[in-house]
Amino acid sequence: MKLGLIGIGKVGSQILTDVQYLNLFSDIVVVDTNEKLARGEVLDHQHAQGLTSTSHIRIVSGDYTDLVDADVIVVTASIATDPNMPDRTALTKGNVGVVTDVMNRINAVTQQPLIVFVSNPVDTMTYIATQVNDYPNEKIMGTGTLLESARFRTLIAHHYDIDPKSVEAFVIGEHGQHAVPVWSKMTIAGMPLDEFETLSQKAAIDREAITQQVDKVSFDVFHDKGWTNVAIAKTTVELVKRLVFNEKAILPLTSITADGSLAVSLPTLVTRQGVNHVFNITLDAAERDQFEQAKAYIQQTIDTHFKK
Numbered sequence: 001m002k003l004g005l006i007g008i009g010k011v012g013s014q015i016l017t018d019v020q021y022l023n024l025f026s027d028i029v030v031v032d033t034n035e036k037l038a039r040g041e042v043l044d045h046q047h048a049q050g051l052t053s054t055s056h057i058r059i060v061s062g063d064y065t066d067l068v069d070a071d072v073i074v075v076t077a078s079i080a081t082d083p084n085m086p087d088r089t090a091l092t093k094g095n096v097g098v099v100t101d102v103m104n105r106i107n108a109v110t111q112q113p114l115i116v117f118v119s120n121p122v123d124t125m126t127y128i129a130t131q132v133n134d135y136p137n138e139k140i141m142g143t144g145t146l147l148e149s150a151r152f153r154t155l156i157a158h159h160y161d162i163d164p165k166s167v168e169a170f171v172i173g174e175h176g177q178h179a180v181p182v183w184s185k186m187t188i189a190g191m192p193l194d195e196f197e198t199l200s201q202k203a204a205i206d207r208e209a210i211t212q213q214v215d216k217v218s219f220d221v222f223h224d225k226g227w228t229n230v231a232i233a234k235t236t237v238e239l240v241k242r243l244v245f246n247e248k249a250i251l252p253l254t255s256i257t258a259d260g261s262l263a264v265s266l267p268t269l270v271t272r273q274g275v276n277h278v279f280n281i282t283l284d285a286a287e288r289d290q291f292e293q294a295k296a297y298i299q300q301t302i303d304t305h306f307k308k
């Protein structure tokens with residue numbers, strides 16, 4: 001099983017570290033326009049193979065011809081992130097060029113691998129990727145609001161002082177300021193929120209405050225640490241694992257809409273073949289309104305930076 005990793009900066013290198021311990025891939029090919037960086041990361045990761053905890057797999061820095069027999073490609077390639085950027089959409093102008101280049105180079109050698117986009121703004125980049133050439137759309141997806149969903153569960157769990165894994169909750173819409181936490185469908189160990197609060201006698205949660213936090217926390221990490229990479233790497237690697245194992249997971253991911261006008265994050269059934277089914281779930285009035293705003297924001301970003 002072969003993984004291609006395009007972009008080996010902060011996020012890509014953390015993905016490489018995590019994926020090395022998954023014991024899922026026998027071959028990993030790293031591609032970055034900064035070839036020196038790619039070589040250095042590969043060498044550093046190879047050295048971990050002198051230890052018993054690390055499987056002896058092949059990790060190489062290479063080019064697109066090495067991806068001809070790849071099973072999955074993860075794209076984190078991006079222009080440099082300005083720490084003072086107001087929003088991820090500030091990366092759009094530069095990353096349209098990056099994603100176009102990446103898609104053309106992949107398409108020149110293969111149409112087999114599933115392609116997972118992480119590069120921001122990830123919804124718009126996923127859409128652009130479907131427009132560049134005739135690469136099969138169902139094989140192209142973005143991590144979407146998978147990361148926000150983990151953050152949402154963590155924020156809720158911290159409030160109640162419980163394990164985030166006991167919280168069943170997800171976020172849809174845009175990866176960014178128009179992320180939509182779906183409060184109307186969240187449960188804790190199967191209990192709707194009201195029932196959980198009554199039975200646990202825990203203090204009521206401030207939904208508005210948590211909703212505000214879902215996107216803001218990423219900037220807290222960004223401003224304090226300088227980048228985000230740990231949670232997004234884990235998010236991506238878990239997704240890749242579920243794809244490769246054909247787990248038929250339903251996850252909040254970004255893919256192109258049925259009418260082909262944009263890409264947005266919704267609960268999505270994914271298999272080893274890629275996007276299988278997108279669930280246009282029922283929402284309450286406020287969530288519906290927020291979801292429409294998310295779509296309008298992504299559409300505006302696409303229309304501003306991309307001419308069909």
Ligand SMILES: NC(=O)c1ccc[n+]([C@@H]2O[C@H](COP(=O)([O-])OP(=O)(O)OC[C@H]3O[C@@H](n4cnc5c(N)ncnc54)[C@H](O)[C@@H]3O)[C@@H](O)[C@H]2O)c1
Binds near residue numbers: 031032081117119143
């Ligand atoms: N989707 C999410 O939830 C999420 C979370 C965190 C970060 N991100 C995004 O992931 C991207 C990467 O973040 P990072 O912190 O690793 O950035 P980074 O600047 O550290 O790394 C980007 C890498 O891409 C390489 N690159 C640029 N153009 C390329 C090309 N055409 N082909 C191959 N490689 C190329 C650069 O040389 C660099 O090594 C950013 O767009 C960031 O906003 C997304």
